[in-house]
Amino acid sequence: MRKDNSLIIVFIVFSSMLTLxxxxxxxxxxxxxxxxxxxxxxxxxxxxxxxxxxxxxTAPLNIPADNPLTVEGIAxxxxxxxxxxxxxxxxxxxxxxxxxxxxxxxxxxxxxxxAIGQPGHINAMPLVNLIYAxxxxxxxxxxxxxxxxxxxxxxxxxxxxxxxxxAIKIQADPMYVLDFGKAFPNESIDSTTITKALAQFERTLVxxxxxxxxxxxxxxxxxxxxxxxxAEEIRGFEVFDDxxxxxxxxxxxxxxxxxxxxxxxxNNGLDLNPDSGLAKVTKKPFDVGKFKVPSLRNxxxxxxxxxxxxxxxxEEVVQFYMDGVEPNSTNISVDMFHRTGANGHTIALTLQEKxxxxxxxxxxxxxxxxxxxxFRP
Amino acid sequence: xxxxxxxxxxxxxxxxxxxLNACDTDDDDDITxxxxxxxxVGINFMHLSGADTIELNTSNRPYTNALGQQYNVTKLxxxxxxxxxxxxxxxxxxxxxxxxxxxxxxxxxSFTGSRMIPQGTYSGISYTFGFDENDNTDGxxxxxxxxxxxxxxxxxxxxxxMQLEGRYIDSNSADQFFATHMGTARKIDSTGTTFExxxxxxxxxxxxxxxxxxxxxxxFTMNINEWYTNPVNWDFNVYGAGIMPNYNAQKLLNTNGKDxxxxxxx
Numbered sequence: 271m272r273k274d275n276s277l278i279i280v281f282i283v284f285s286s287m288l289t290l291x292x293x294x295x296x297x298x299x300x301x302x303x304x305x306x307x308x309x310x311x312x313x314x315x316x317x318x319x320x321x322x323x324x325x326x327x328t329a330p331l332n333i334p335a336d337n338p339l340t341v342e343g344i345a346x347x348x349x350x351x352x353x354x355x356x357x358x359x360x361x362x363x364x365x366x367x368x369x370x371x372x373x374x375x376x377x378x379x380x381x382x383x384x385a386i387g388q389p390g391h392i393n394a395m396p397l398v399n400l401i402y403a404x405x406x407x408x409x410x411x412x413x414x415x416x417x418x419x420x421x422x423x424x425x426x427x428x429x430x431x432x433x434x435x436x437a438i439k440i441q442a443d444p445m446y447v448l449d450f451g452k453a454f455p456n457e458s459i460d461s462t463t464i465t466k467a468l469a470q471f472e473r474t475l476v477x478x479x480x481x482x483x484x485x486x487x488x489x490x491x492x493x494x495x496x497x498x499x500x501a502e503e504i505r506g507f508e509v510f511d512d513x514x515x516x517x518x519x520x521x522x523x524x525x526x527x528x529x530x531x532x533x534x535x536x537n538n539g540l541d542l543n544p545d546s547g548l549a550k551v552t553k554k555p556f557d558v559g560k561f562k563v564p565s566l567r568n569x570x571x572x573x574x575x576x577x578x579x580x581x582x583x584x585e586e587v588v589q590f591y592m593d594g595v596e597p598n599s600t601n602i603s604v605d606m607f608h609r610t611g612a613n614g615h616t617i618a619l620t621l622q623e624k625x626x627x628x629x630x631x632x633x634x635x636x637x638x639x640x641x642x643x644x645f646r647p
Numbered sequence: 648x649x650x651x652x653x654x655x656x657x658x659x660x661x662x663x664x665x666x667l668n669a670c671d672t673d674d675d676d677d678i679t680x681x682x683x684x685x686x687x688v689g690i691n692f693m694h695l696s697g698a699d700t701i702e703l704n705t706s707n708r709p710y711t712n713a714l715g716q717q718y719n720v721t722k723l724x725x726x727x728x729x730x731x732x733x734x735x736x737x738x739x740x741x742x743x744x745x746x747x748x749x750x751x752x753x754x755x756x757s758f759t760g761s762r763m764i765p766q767g768t769y770s771g772i773s774y775t776f777g778f779d780e781n782d783n784t785d786g787x788x789x790x791x792x793x794x795x796x797x798x799x800x801x802x803x804x805x806x807x808x809m810q811l812e813g814r815y816i817d818s819n820s821a822d823q824f825f826a827t828h829m830g831t832a833r834k835i836d837s838t839g840t841t842f843e844x845x846x847x848x849x850x851x852x853x854x855x856x857x858x859x860x861x862x863x864x865x866x867f868t869m870n871i872n873e874w875y876t877n878p879v880n881w882d883f884n885v886y887g888a889g890i891m892p893n894y895n896a897q898k899l900l901n902t903n904g905k906d907x908x909x910x911x912x913x
Contacts, residue, residue, distance in 0.1 A: 327786065329793040490786070512801045513891045523795045526786035532795040556704035556721075604721060604812040607824045607888035615889040 312452045313340035318401070321478025323487040323528050329402045331473075334414060337466045339473060342453035347471025349449065350464055352647040355439040357385040357429035364422070364468065367394040370645040373568035373635075374398065374475060380579025382428075390427045393579040396572045398565055398639070399529050401473040408561045408577040410535055410548050415469035420461060433461040440464065477567050477639035478528060482507070482630070486525040499633055506630025509623045516619070516627055520605040521563045530566035530634060536603040537561070539595035540576060547577075559601045570635040584628045592617045592624075687760030689864035692748050694723060696871050703751060708816055713876035716883050718815035718825065723750045723871070725809040726796070728782055729775040729848065735768045745778070747791060760862050772854040772865070772910055777808030777829065777846035802892050803831030803842035809900075811871060815883045826888040827874060829904075832897035845897050849905050856912040864913040873907040874900060 316339040318331075333339060350356065354363045367382035368374040374397035376382040381389040392408055400406070400415060412418035422428040423436060437460045440446045446459065454463045481503065484494035499507065510516040511524055521538075522530050535548040537559035544559030551557075561577045575581040581590060595609035596602070608615045619627065639645075694701045696710035701720050708717035728745040748756045777783070783805035786792060791806055798805045811827040832843040856863065875881035879899055890896035 327789060327792050329789075508801065511799045513799055513889070514801075519797070519799055520795065523792075524797055524799065526792040526797050527795055554704075555706065604814075604824045604826050604888065607826060 312455055313342040315339070316341045316344055318474060318476065320476060321483060321487075321528075322492045323483055323490070324476075324478055327526055328399075328529055329533075331401050332404055332414075333401065333473065334416065337416060337469060339470055340453060342449070343467050343470040344474055346446075346449045346453040347467035347469070348645075348647070349446075350440075350468050351471050353440075356423050356431060356436055356464075358431040358435075359385050360439075361385050362429060364419075365647075367422075367428075368397050370642070371571075371640050372396075373477070373571040373640055374645075375572045377571055377573065380574050384425075384428045385430045388427055393574065393577055395562075395564065396568060397472055397475050398477045398567045399475070401476065402529055403533060405533070405535075405562070408547070409550050410562060411551050415472050416462075416465045419465035419468040419472075423461075436464065437461065475639075475645065477636040479638045480567070480636040481633040482525075483528060483636070486528070489525070496638070499630070502626055503630045503633040505623075506626035506628070506633070509619065509627045510630055515617065515623060517605070517608060517617075521603070522566050531563045534563050535560040536563055536605070537599055537601045538591075539597065539599040539602045539606050539609060540578075540580070540590075542596045542599055544599055544601075545577070556601055559599060566631060566634050568635045568639065570632050571640055584631050585624065588619070588624050588627055592619060684766045685763040686766060686858050686860075687862045688742075688762050688764050689760045689862070690742065690758040690762070691864065691866045692746070692756035693866060693868040694750050694871065695868060696720070701750065701871065708814065708822075710872070712872055712883070713880045714882055716815050716817075718813050718883065720811070720813040720871070722810055722812040724748065724794075724796075724807075725776075725811075725869075726778065726791070726806065727774045727776055728778055729773070731773050732764060733770045733773065733850075734765070735770050738765070740764050745782075745788075747794070747796070749794075760864075764858060764863075766858045766860075768855075768857050770855050771850050773848060773850045774908070775846050775848040776904055776907075778806060779846050779848070780844045783831070783844065783846070798830035799891075802833040805831050808846065811874065815887070817887075818884045823883070824888045825883045825886075826890070827886075827900070828891050829897060829900045830891065832894050832901075833892055834894045843894075843898075845901050847901055847905060849908075851908055851910045852906075854910045854912075866911045866913060868909050868911070869907050870909070871907070874903055877903060877906055879903060 318339055337343075351364045351368075354360045354366075356363060362383075362385050365374075367376040367379075369377065376394040380393055381391065382394045383389055395408065404413070406412040406415060406418040407421070412421060420433070423431050424433060440450075441459050450457070450459045450463060450467075453467060457463050479495045481497050481499050484496055485498040485504070488494050488498060507525075508515075510518045510522075513519075521532055521534070521536060523532060535557065537544055537547070538561075541559075545561075546558055548560040549555065549557040569575075569584060573582055573584075575584070575587050581587045591609060593609075595606055597606075597609065608617045699710060701723065702709075703723075704721055705719045708719050710718050710720070712718065724747070726745055726747050730742040730746065732740040732742070734740070742762060746756075750756065785800070785804045786797065788796075788806070791797070796807050798807050807828060807830045809827065809829040813825060814822050815825050817823040830845060832845045834841045834843060851867075879902060881899065881903065886893070886896045886899070
């Protein structure tokens with residue numbers, strides 16, 4: 271009986287593959303779509319499970335109307351995320367620089383290496399809780415995850431591949447044709463559906479189980495999923511939250527903003543003459559030097575820090591905010607006033623406060639997220 | 648805000664009355680005055696420094712406070728609650744639960760006539776700048792949490808009431824920051840640390856109006872220079888940035904802020 275079933279399944283799969291291969295148009299300019307792929311019952315709507323703390327305390331989910339989350343779309347997106355054929359010489363995938371075990375960033379590298387080993391120009395961002403964001407990349411150059419995913423494939427310092435050639439390679443793989451048929455029935459296999467799938471997978475990368483989440487969640491009656499903050503980390507949060515000491519909250523939020531960013535773009539005063547940043551997109555002089563305020567989640571795995579990866583440790587970052595800020599940097603954020611000496615303000619943390627603060631920052635790390643098997647191939 | 652739900656009830660009742668009344672409209676001879684006739688109200692917030700409309704992020708320092716200090720504005724966000732329209736018959740109509748205005752986002756301060764208010768004579772409009780003690784509760788407003796609008800717990804918690812930021816020319820002729828952030832006032836003295844609610848509720852002068860057969864528009868104008876004078880002139884060199892933990896600065900904002908709004912009914 272079992273053998274009979276197996277034979278039937280093999281037959282169905284094989285005959286489906288023949289049918290599906292027939293769908294593939296070998297004209298690279300005109301992307302193919304799968305006319306006869308199974309569209310009935312596909313795709314299956316997917317309900318994303320969010321950490322309980324997030325339900326009441328973060329922004330509405332940012333899911334485009336034309337790309338809802340589906341079981342098949344997410345699975346396809348994951349497959350594509352680890353697909354090296356997205357690069358010109360089939361050597362690197364999205365995951366090469368956005369490693370799941372490192373909160374989806376390129377741990378230890380200021381600039382990731384492209385398809386032929388060439389260094390990039392900006393630090394690879396971790397991919398965490400992007401379902402809440404509405405602008406992407408350090409310079410805000412993408413308005414959606416779909417739009418963002420278009421960029422690295424074709425970028426000369428990254429995957430260097432033409433989208434049309436990506437489409438040819440993916441179309442030629444019968445298993446992908448089957449996957450696309452399920453995820454996007456009657457749509458083409460092209461840059462649009464590939465980036466839609468990637469974006470769906472990226473929207474599932476939700477992190478909400480850090481000691482800080484458990485601690486602050488418990489304050490509002492949520493049962494902790496793991497350990498809570500230690501005494502040292504609590505002291506560190508007090509430094510973080512205190513406007514006379516860390517004053518980190520104006521940019522990175524606090525216990526009621528579990529994404530630990532305000533999603534704005536700011537110049538934190540790294541250099542007297544900063545890189546163009548957001549102005550590259552907006553063309554406005556007052557946006558020169560402004561970069562995305564990053565989430566502080568999973569910092570244990572995301573060194574080096576800043577858009578150019580100039581700091582290797584969190585201790586260096588804290589020291590920078592204490593005494594390294596360039597006060598005359600173009601368009602420096604007003605919230606950096608402590609560091610510019612405005613009205614005599616300074617930040618003078620003790621060694622104890624510094625080490626407590628760093629301990630707290632590390633406690634924003636979600637170990638479950640970086641080991642989540644759902645995010646692996 | 649406690650009256651908010653009562654207001655919702657009134658609004659719903661008006662809506663019901665209007666819709667029921669609409670069923671009779673084919674009977675031209677039977678001219679029935681609706682039980683609760685109402686008109687839509689548009690709401691706009693405008694922002695001036697003296698006579699000038701505020702433009703964000705100017706490269707020069709185009710505005711001048713009462714002490715003659717020149718400044719620009721890079722950010723203005725504020726929160727007002729309990730915006731209440733007082734009818735002479737004693738009925739109060741509360742508009743939204745709160746308005747959280749960010750002048751870089753027109754959708755937060757310009758509302759076409761989606762709200763309905765009853766016809767009649769109104770003696771005036773009052774509002775609370777910020778949240779009162781009952782409403783200023785840590786973490787309970789999701790949209791404000793997302794906007795990083797929380798006021799840190801070491802200085803009393805709750806929410807910011809205002810963030811008015813920019814640069815000014817200081818007493819050394821150097822460009823310097825100011826960040827007029829307002830919220831709960833922390834007081835530290837020999838008896839220990841206490842937190843004082845720092846909202847204020849005022850009736851806007853000359854804000855009476857009559858709602859007849861036409862829709863109306865309420866145009867609130869904040870003159871930001873009024874934060875910096877009347878009765879006390881504010882010196883950016885003293886209270887520039889970092890005033891959140893400064894009790895005197897917080898109380899002075901409360902003292903100076905009562906006349907920041909005027910309203911025009913159109």
